Amino acid sequence: MTEKIQQAIADALRSIYGIEQAAAEIQLQNTKKEFEGNLTIVCFPWVKAARVKPADMGAALGDALVAAMPETVSRYNVVGGFLNLVINETAWTERLVAMHNSANWGCTPVTDQSPLVMIEYSSPNTNKPLHLGHVRNNLLGGALARIQEAAGNRVVKTNIVNDRGIHICKSMLAWLKWGEGATPETTGKKGDHLIGDYYVAFDKHYREEVKELMAKGMDEDTAKNEAPLMQEAREMLVKWEQGDKDVRALWQQMNEWVYAGFDETYKALGVSFDKIYYESETYLVGKQTVMDGLERGLFERHDDGSVWADLTANGLDQKLLLRKDGTSVYMTQDIGTAQLRYKDFPIDRMIYVVGNEQEYHFQVLSILLDRLGFKWGKDLVHFSYGMVELPNGKMKSREGTVVDADDLVAQMIADARAMSEDKVNKLTDITEAEAAEIARIVGMGALKYFILKVDARKNMLFNPEESIDFNGNTGPFIQYTYARIRSILRKAADTDLTAALTASPCEKEVALIQKIAKLPDVVQQCASDYNPAGIANYAYELAKEFNQYYHDYSILKEDDADVRTMRLVLCDTIARTIATALGLLGIEVPERM
RNA sequence: GGUCUCGUAGCUCAGCUGGAUAGAGCAACGCCCUUCUAAGGCGUGGGUCUUGGGUUCGAAUCCCAACGAGAUCACCA
Numbered sequence: 001m002t003e004k005i006q007q008a009i010a011d012a013l014r015s016i017y018g019i020e021q022a023a024a025e026i027q028l029q030n031t032k033k034e035f036e037g038n039l040t041i042v043c044f045p046w047v048k049a050a051r052v053k054p055a056d057m058g059a060a061l062g063d064a065l066v067a068a069m070p071e072t073v074s075r076y077n078v079v080g081g082f083l084n085l086v087i088n089e090t091a092w093t094e095r096l097v098a099m100h101n102s103a104n105w106g107c108t109p110v111t112d113q114s115p116l117v118m119i120e121y122s123s124p125n126t127n128k129p130l131h132l133g134h135v136r137n138n139l140l141g142g143a144l145a146r147i148q149e150a151a152g153n154r155v156v157k158t159n160i161v162n163d164r165g166i167h168i169c170k171s172m173l174a175w176l177k178w179g180e181g182a183t184p185e186t187t188g189k190k191g192d193h194l195i196g197d198y199y200v201a202f203d204k205h206y207r208e209e210v211k212e213l214m215a216k217g218m219d220e221d222t223a224k225n226e227a228p229l230m231q232e233a234r235e236m237l238v239k240w241e242q243g244d245k246d247v248r249a250l251w252q253q254m255n256e257w258v259y260a261g262f263d264e265t266y267k268a269l270g271v272s273f274d275k276i277y278y279e280s281e282t283y284l285v286g287k288q289t290v291m292d293g294l295e296r297g298l299f300e301r302h303d304d305g306s307v308w309a310d311l312t313a314n315g316l317d318q319k320l321l322l323r324k325d326g327t328s329v330y331m332t333q334d335i336g337t338a339q340l341r342y343k344d345f346p347i348d349r350m351i352y353v354v355g356n357e358q359e360y361h362f363q364v365l366s367i368l369l370d371r372l373g374f375k376w377g378k379d380l381v382h383f384s385y386g387m388v389e390l391p392n393g394k395m396k397s398r399e400g401t402v403v404d405a406d407d408l409v410a411q412m413i414a415d416a417r418a419m420s421e422d423k424v425n426k427l428t429d430i431t432e433a434e435a436a437e438i439a440r441i442v443g444m445g446a447l448k449y450f451i452l453k454v455d456a457r458k459n460m461l462f463n464p465e466e467s468i469d470f471n472g473n474t475g476p477f478i479q480y481t482y483a484r485i486r487s488i489l490r491k492a493a494d495t496d497l498t499a500a501l502t503a504s505p506c507e508k509e510v511a512l513i514q515k516i517a518k519l520p521d522v523v524q525q526c527a528s529d530y531n532p533a534g535i536a537n538y539a540y541e542l543a544k545e546f547n548q549y550y551h552d553y554s555i556l557k558e559d560d561a562d563v564r565t566m567r568l569v570l571c572d573t574i575a576r577t578i579a580t581a582l583g584l585l586g587i588e589v590p591e592r593m
Numbered sequence: 594g595g596u597c598u599c600g601u602a603g604c605u606c607a608g609c610u611g612g613a614u615a616g617a618g619c620a621a622c623g624c625c626c627u628u629c630u631a632a633g634g635c636g637u638g639g640g641u642c643u644u645g646g647g648u649u650c651g652a653a654u655c656c657c658a659a660c661g662a663g664a665u666c667a668c669c670a
Contacts, residue, residue, distance in 0.1 A: 032613065042612055044650060054650080081650080082613060125670075165670065306668070323668045330670050359597060360665050386598085425630060442632085454606065458599065459663065470632055472618040473606080480632050488629050525609065537607060540617080551634045593632075
């Protein structure tokens with residue numbers, strides 16, 4: 001419909017004023033509520049070329065449109081340079097039916113020919129449990145993946161697990177020293193939390209050692225370097241690299257505990273991956289790739305044996321790729337991971353979901369991958385998101401000011417449960433299992449929406465003192481709207497919603513139809529902007545608009561059967577649209593709540 | 594110091610490639626449940642869109658500068 005109107009305007013501009021204007025670029029916006037009409041065309045862009053007054057142009061275009069497509073444009077009005085079109089009610093009915101019948105409403109089908117987009121997200125270290133920052137990463141990554149897929153891309157979700165390095169050795173060492181053989185089974189702790197405890201223990205003892213050494217007159221840097229615990233950790237890392245049997249066995253064991261813990265958290269968050277890479281498997285590939293690049297003359301070796309990339313041509317500095325002892329750095333590992341991935345998948349576009357503190361890293365990685373010949377390297381996307389801050393600053397694991405992911409999830413679900421039991425008209429005829437499931441869906445909905453509704457680039461504030469809301473602009477508000485509609489539809493289960501609609505929508509209903517109709521555009525836009533928050537905002541606006549309608553209009557009690565059916569179709573389409581939008585964010589919808 | 598983000602109501606945030614009188618939620622106050630689910634709806638109050646220039650029919654939006662907040666510029670990952 002919009003395409004036809006755009007074309008008609010382009011035709012009118014040409015025939016009346018001799019202005020050539022590409023139809024697709026003509027902006028049609030929804031008319032503001034204060035004015036009569038549904039769609040608005042802004043005439044200002046052409047008045048100069050046409051040498052007429054804005055209002056005269058509006059009238060001329062309005063006349064032309066009514067003449068050209070009377071079945072769609074029933075009338076118009078002009079305010080200043082704004083041409084407001086009133087679209088025929090039957091056109092809206094047709095629009096509604098088309099959306100209602102659309103099998104996968106709002107989403108573009110994916111084929112074998114669709115571009116392959118790989119999304120890396122989560123990427124945890126295996127020495128401590130996940131916290132709120134990881135939650136943001138995981139939720140954003142999952143949402144991006146779903147949105148890309150809805151926009152018609154093949155999507156591969158990957159995770160690169162940082163399972164090796166000095167930080168793992170710290171946990172291992174502490175466990176050996178003070179763990180007394182503790183396991184998740186003997187302690188009843190989740191594996192990731194157990195290991196995290198030893199990471200903290202290491203740090204505590206280590207700091208004591210440093211303090212003692214400094215008391216003996218050693219300067220801080222030397223003390224940090226020479227503290228016995230740190231030396232032991234380093235020795236352990238060397239042994240690990242050498243493949244020492246005992247160290248590797250312990251490493252394996254502890255990682256398994258951590259993975260079991262992560263799996264629980266991932267499951268609770270509704271996060272999954274198609275392919276998981278481990279740094280212990282990619283870092284050697286990275287070294288090899290760098291060595292190959294060195295041979296091809298892409299990099300250079302310094303006198304001390306270290307290998308560097310010269311980025312001065314790109315306006316950057318030199319970047320180390322291999323230390324003089326031949327060991328790899330962060331960048332080397334990311335190159336190796338890229339190499340493996342490229343071997344595994346025909347990647348067209350790569351998206352890294354990583355915090356904004358690593359913007360420089362990805363700027364460099366992009367240059368290096370491009371230089372190495374990865375076709376997607378140059379245009380790799382660093383989806384850079386802001387930090388989650390607490391009222392008194394950033395989260396710091398060492399200072400214990402972290403919001404633990406598992407605690408938060410449990411708290412949200414408990415809050416949701418309490419909330420539903422406080423309700424005035426709470427559900428009484430449900431089983432314990434149903435109540436628990438609703439609390440899970442609603443609690444997680446509140447958490448996910450809270451995080452995803454804000455622009456990912458911005459730092460966001462989380463105040464643990466104030467629990468996440470369930471009223472207002474929240475996930476539960478939207479879920480509640482869905483549940484209300486489902487309740488109506490259950491009561492009208494005997495109505496045939498596929499029958500031809502004869503009733504026309506009223507003004508408020510037209511506004512809702514216009515809102516629903518935007519879903520495909522919103523999905524496309526949010527996919528190309530990498531903007532999950534746009535989906536959240538859309539879902540909220542739709543839910544809010546529906547709630548007003550729900551308050552003012554009766555659906556089941558409408559006497560006119562034709563109108564009633566039309567309203568049911570509208571409700572059904574809105575429910576599906578809400579479910580789709582929330583689904584893209586990884587938020588489930590309850591049938592009742 | 595260089596680079597990159599961000600600055601909108603008391604608080605947390607929307608405002609898409611410039612469009613009509615800048616919007617929500619929370620918090621405060623006042624209404625609305627014998628009526629399809631009150632996790633809802635309606636209303637009141639609350640703003641020099643950090644500041645100053647520029648671009649033009651029109652700027653919260655684009656450009657420049659200043660101020661303020663954050664990130665980054667490691668042989669840490």
